Amino acid sequence: MTDTNTTDSSVEEIRSVGNHWRKATLIDLHSQSWHSRTLVLRVPGWTGHLPGQHVDIRLTAADGYSAQRSYSLAEPATPDRVAVTVDLLPHGEVSPYLVEGMEIGDELDVRGPIGGWFVWEPGDPSIGDGPVLLIAGGSGVVPLVTMLRARKRAGDATPTMLVYSLRGPRDLMYGPELEEMSADLSAPGSAEVRLVYTRKIPDGHPRPASHLAVEDIRPPSAWPDPLAARVYVCGSSGFVDHATRLLHEVGYPDDRLRTERFGATGVDR
């Protein structure tokens, strides 16, 4: 829980949630890892959102039974368009349909955008010139990549680093895009990306497999300031607590941290 005195200009805009359900049609699919994929939906009337916000998804069966879940928005705002990247939860109720069942032309309902705390708008005055540190655990990378995409689209030059913790190579989401984004750090929209494999590394990866450590989140030498003006951490609750301990060790005060946790500590049905 965080300091509530820090408000930003986006609060008023997002105070009223797009309050009704809208029909959404699947128009595109991209596989992201062996157990996740991106779904692109055409949603007439969707007016936009901020990077980091969520959308509620409602699936309804032919007999009227319905189930709802929240997902992070996977792209910066485009009118009439919503994208989510969904990780398969074994024995889940909604994610198997979204990751394995749904086909182009199929429909569902969406509502949103939702949330106004875990957001980054390029030009946010409370971030100033940055830098910004993004720390992802597993599929927690999704809203952070949306932030990177928005930053690139806006030509925002805030120095930014993504530290992405994942189990092994087959769990990597957005691999080619992250590689391109970090290939030439002098190119506009580029960001340093550190992949932290916890169990298995791909051939030639310089860092041995181990959990996120203090060295992984230390600032790149090019940063003008050793501490980021803002840190976003997204992942499971255990990951967020671990990363927060490391950030405290590096010297970050709580008011620079924004965190988002997902998932259940047990089996989420």
Place this chain on the structure above:
Amino acid sequence: MVTISRGFFGHHDSRAVDLPPGQHLTNGFPVLTAGPTQLISTEVWSFTITPEIGDPRRWSWEEMMALPSEEINVDIHCVTRWTKLGTHWRGVALDTFFEDIATDNEYAMVHSYGGYTTNLPLEDLVGGKAWIVYEYEGEPLQVEHGGPARLLVPHLYFWKSAKWVKGITMQRFDEPGFWEGFGYHNYGNPWREERYAGD
């Protein structure tokens, strides 16, 4: 308007017949927190009620433990759509804390260690509807679930049940707390599905 999703059947969990609309069951206990977990020892923990007139009333951990406690067996509903059935807590009813408090104000702002806030009408905190709890399933409340002590207001969405609770300030006027200021519903009744502002 409801859209049928071709090929979706759902789980039709037979235990889930009496859930609030839009909720599903979880067997785990998911954690949702706006910021870092707060580490507060019982030595420094205290709970303070601040009325509009007179001095604030403060209870240390030992003073709270000396108050009559009760077992609470309730279902809890999170706005992120999970419901957990039959959770067991131990704590002190807010009625007990409010016995000596004189207030004419109808609104309360709950404050937590770390700066989190949430607003409720006073009538939702008294009358056997809310507690300060410090045990969960027979064990001391774990820090990620708000230990050493949190508010428990099970008839509202769980963001109202503030973790690491530190005090309540009485207010003449209603004001939004943390999530209420970020587009979530001001009251949060799960049975009326009051998730977001305007619901």
